[in-house]
Every structure is written in structure tokens, then in C-alpha cells.
Amino acid sequence: MSSAFSEIVTAPRLMAMKKEGLRITAMTAYDASFARAMDESGMDVILVGDSLGNVVQGRKSTVPVTLEDMIYHTRCVARGVSRALLMADMPFLSFQGSVDQALRDAGALMRAGAHMVKGEGGGPFAANAAYLTARGVPVCGHIGLTPQFVHSLGGYRVQGRGAQAAHLLAEAQELAEAGVSALILEAVPARLAAEITAKVAVPTIGIGAGPSCDGQVLVMHDALGLGARRPRFVRDFLAGQGGVKAAFAAYIEAVRAGRFPSPDESYGE
Ligand code: KIV
Numbered sequence: 001m002s003s004a005f006s007e008i009v010t011a012p013r014l015m016a017m018k019k020e021g022l023r024i025t026a027m028t029a030y031d032a033s034f035a036r037a038m039d040e041s042g043m044d045v046i047l048v049g050d051s052l053g054n055v056v057q058g059r060k061s062t063v064p065v066t067l068e069d070m071i072y073h074t075r076c077v078a079r080g081v082s083r084a085l086l087m088a089d090m091p092f093l094s095f096q097g098s099v100d101q102a103l104r105d106a107g108a109l110m111r112a113g114a115h116m117v118k119g120e121g122g123g124p125f126a127a128n129a130a131y132l133t134a135r136g137v138p139v140c141g142h143i144g145l146t147p148q149f150v151h152s153l154g155g156y157r158v159q160g161r162g163a164q165a166a167h168l169l170a171e172a173q174e175l176a177e178a179g180v181s182a183l184i185l186e187a188v189p190a191r192l193a194a195e196i197t198a199k200v201a202v203p204t205i206g207i208g209a210g211p212s213c214d215g216q217v218l219v220m221h222d223a224l225g226l227g228a229r230r231p232r233f234v235r236d237f238l239a240g241q242g243g244v245k246a247a248f249a250a251y252i253e254a255v256r257a258g259r260f261p262s263p264d265e266s267y268g269e
Contacts, residue, residue, distance in 0.1 A: 005256075009044045009085040011116055011138035011181040017044070017214070018203040024182075024215025025252045026087075026205055027223060030056050030073045034220060034244070035080030041248035043084050045182075045205070047118065047217060048074045050089040050148070054228075055221040062147050065091045067105050071112045078113025087140055088114035092148045095119025095128055102128040106137045116181060120146040122171025126178040133179035141175035143168060144209065145187035158208075158267050160188040169196055176200040184217065185209040187233075190266040208233035210266035216255045223251055233265050 004022055007013065017024055026045035029035040030052045038046055052073055053065040074088045088109040095102050096119070106117045116138040119125060129139045144159045153159075160168040169192070172183055182203050185193045190210025197204045197213050206213030208231060218234065221227055224247060225236035237254070238247040254260035 005042055005044070006083075008083055011085070014045075014085065014182050014203050015201075018201075023256050023258065024203055024205055025255045026215055026217035027248070027251065028052075028055075028217070028219045029077050029080070030220075031076045032080035035077040035084075035086075037080075037245050038220075038248050039081050039084045041245055042252055043248060044215070045217070046077060046081055046084045046086055048077050048086070048088045048114070049219065050091050051219050055219060055226075061150050063092045063150070065089075067091055067094060067108060071108055074109055074112040074114050081113075085115050086113060087116045087118050088112070090117050090119045096121055096125055096148075099128055099131045102132060103135065103137075106132050106139075110137060116140055118142055118184065120148045122168075122175055126171075126174040129175055129180050130178035133181075138181045139179070140182040140184060140205075141172075141178075141180040142184040142186065143171050143175070144185045147186075156187070158187045158189065160192045161269060165189075165192045165195075168192060169199065172196045172200050172204075176202045182215075185213060187231075187267065189269050190263070191269065206261075208261075208267060211258060211261055211263075216260060218251070223247065232267070233261055235260060235265060 024044050028047045028049040050062040050065040053059040053062040094105040118140040120142045122143045185206045187208040193209035194212035203214035205215040222234040224238045237251045241247045
């Protein structure tokens with residue numbers, strides 16, 4: 001691992017990586033063994049995603065995932081992590097609840113081993129991000145396609161096309177002003193993600209958001225070719241590799257070199 005990528009990853013370090021032009025590598029993990037393999041491979045951020053509802057529990061959405069589920073998997077992952085930043089998802093109606101609920105749930109995830117929590121949604125929820133960050137809880141925002149909103153969005157669709165673009169940019173700016181340490185952009189056109197990345201001071205981490213984000217994140221099962229479906233932004237990094245750690249190394253290398261995602265793995269206007 002080169003020295004620029006060898007230090008412990010913290011919330012301020014993510015900000016510094018944006019300034020230094022070092023791309024952030026992130027992937028989901030749900031247990032200690034895969035987390036350790038990622039950590040040893042040099043992954044910067046390990047996300048205990050509520051996507052565990054899909055890939056671990058076999059559910060159709062992340063909506064049924066509970067805080068107890070998130071705490072259990074965060075504890076498991078924490079035992080495998082030494083260098084990476086451990087980010088834990090706040091489940092449905094947790095970050096989007098009252099400030100008291102958001103604070104209580106974020107505190108439980110931090111006590112379980114998270115270094116940062118992630119909350120889906122902008123607009124009215126930026127106030128909750130500000131409340132948490134003011135109390136020492138690093139927060140990652142998540143806008144664009146927010147899977148917890150699948151029922152109100154009417155499905156898993158690209159967000160931010162046409163007139164929605166200005167709205168998404170405004171949400172990104174509000175979350176940055178609220179003090180988030182990073183911002184996940186999911187399933188948004190590559191050009192809009194590039195504009196948000198250029199205009200907000202915090203690092204953007206894309207999934208289906210094109211190559212210009214400050215970092216990339218994938219669900220581990222997708223990156224290992226195990227996904228039930230294959231959205232266009234997914235690449236099988238295990239194919240042609242000798243094993244799981246080689247696949248993680250190939251992903252990290254491709255992201256850092258700007259070779260993932262390609263234009264074909266990104267969304268247009
Ligand atoms: O839950 C998750 O895995 C996520 C990623 C898709 C960013 O939120």
C-alpha cells in the first residue's frame with residue numbers, strides 16, 4: 001500500500017483525500033471476515049449497509065431492516081476493521097425520525113463500533129444531520145436514489161434527470177452546510193454527479209453516479225458477481241481473479257486509477 005493510502009481513515013481524512021485528489025474506495029460488508037479482507041486490501045470505507053436486508057436477509061427492500069439488525073452487523077464488522085473508516089447505515093425512519101430518535105439511534109450505532117453514520121434523504125432531514133454533527137457524530141448523507149424511499153419513489157429509478165437536477169444540487173449543498181463529512185450519490189446522471197462534486201466542499205462517493213465522484217462504493221455481493229440483478233453500474237471484480245482479496249484489490253486499483261466506472265457503467269442525461 002502506498003503511503004498516501006496507509007493512514008487510518010477518519011472523517012477529516014476523507015475531506016483531506018478530496019483536497020488531495022485521492023479517490024475514496026468504499027464497499028459494503030456485513031461480517032468480520034469480509035471486513036477484515038477488505039481492510040487488509042486497503043479499502044478506505046467499509047459500509048455496513050442496510051442493503052443487508054437484500055443480500056443477507058433475502059428481502060425485497062431495505063425497509064424491514066431494524067436498528068437491532070444494524071447494531072448486530074456493525075458489531076460483527078467492527079471486529080474485522082483496523083484501518084478503514086466504518087460507516088453504518090441508519091435504518092428506515094431512524095435518520096428521518098425526530099432529532100431525538102436520530103440521536104439515540106446514531107449513538108447506538110457508534111457504541112456498536114461505527115465511526116460515522118449514514119442517513120438517506122436531504123431536504124427536511126438536513127436538520128437532523130446538523131443536530132448529529134454538532135454532537136460529535138460524523139454523518140454521511142445519501143441522496144439520489146434512496147432505497148428506503150422505494151415505495152414513494154415507485155421503484156429503483158435513476159434520479160436527478162431534467163428539472164430534478166437543480167433540486168438534487170440544492171439538497172447536496174444543504175447537507176454540506178449541515179456538516180456532513182461525505183455524500184453518497186446513488187443512481188444519478190454522471191454529468192450531474194460531476195457538477196455536485198465540483199460545487200460541494202465535501203467528498204462525494206458515487207454508486208451509479210459516473211466516474212467524476214471523489215470516490216466509489218459498491219455492494220460487496222454485486223462486486224463479487226453474486227447480485228440477483230446486474231444494474232449497469234455493477235462490475236464483477238471477482239471474474240478473472242484468483243480469490244476474494246484479489247477482487248477487492250482489483251476494485252481498489254480500478255477506482256484509484258479512475259478506471260471504474262466506465263462511461264458504459266454510468267447513466268446519461
Ligand atoms: O445500503 C447500502 O448498501 C447502501 C449503498 C448502496 C450505498 O446504502
